[in-house]
């Protein structure tokens with residue numbers, strides 16, 4: 421009998437009861453705007469920022485409307501100007517070059533290795549061309565952060581970390597987002613906490629923090645923040661920093677606070693599922709599992725493998741056979757952007773030179789979501805299906 425899988429690859433878990441109760445309390449009092457506070461009230465958004473700063477060990481935190489907004493705000497806050505070059509990953513998703521383009525800057529793409537991380541040799545070669553690197557920890561894979569920071573420190577490059585896929589991850593125990601000057605996170609439904617839309621930005625730099633708060637639309641109400649610098653820092657920047665509204669609201673913050681408290685437990689559940697799938701795939705002829713470095717604490721909310729040097733029609737055949745059995749895989753080798761699987765040469769507003777070594781890797785990347793609604797048995801079944809179909813096409 422041919423086994424098939426009937427679960428949904430896009431179905432996340434429900435919002436926890438504690439978060440629903442907190443959201444209802446906000447709805448009942450009606451003060452959804454973050455600065456609309458009753459006497460003595462601190463507000464869900466300010467508390468969320470205070471708690472996330474403590475959780476990541478950052479001095480400052482700002483909650484905003486989306487992960488993409490956090491990225492663009494970080495670029496502006498570190499002083500990126502129209503026309504500036506900004507280094508970024510060739511293997512990432514559209515909001516990353518999009519954030520760079522949104523401030524009028526130019527993405528300069530850095531290659532991807534077979535470990536699915538930024539090519540540090542290519543970064544070193546391009547280090548002289550830009551002042552800022554927007555480093556995307558794409559699909560949760562952390563590069564050798566010690567070497568990356570050394571390259572960037574030596575070249576005077578400011579690092580902004582895109583942690584949309586690494587909230588809860590760490591490198592040598594340092595939370596992802598805490599090695600660069602700014603860390604940016606997404607709280608959108610498909611990420612590690614779910615408020616529909618939302619973003620968080622952390623930094624230890626008081627001027628970056630103050631500029632980000634002003635830009636997000638604080639008017640002159642910055643003293644209502646609990647994880648922002650003191651008023652003397654705002655005095656220095658407030659007349660020179662435009663308001664580009666993108667605030668978080670108290671409803672979303674209320675939903676997020678209990679989810680952040682449960683993050684470590686959720687990470688453990690994701691990794692159990694990831695490891696079951698990985699174990700099921702390991703040793704499949706023609707398929708390369710991505711090895712995770714020892715220094716990396718990852719969050720297995722998605723899994724990737726390589727069908728390296730396979731002909732495009734064979735990869736497509738694997739995808740067709742898997743979806744026929746209910747297993748939805750995405751492929752980064754597709755020449756046309758499909759759903760989220762765009763590639764550096766899909767973003768035609770940004771110039772890019774061909775990158776043959778990266779093209780070879782991208783042409784082999786197969787990607788799959790691992791929502792927490794999958795049971796461990798589901799994960800075993802999915803791995804069996806992929807293994808069988810990769811095997812069948814590989815042999816043919």
Ligand SMILES: Cc1ncc(COP(=O)(O)O)c(C=O)c1O
Pocket residue numbers: 486487488489512513515516556558559582584585605606607608617618619
């Ligand atoms: C790698 C990456 N960076 C940034 C973002 C932006 O996050 P948001 O959707 O919250 O704007 C996303 C969202 O999909 C992403 O996948």
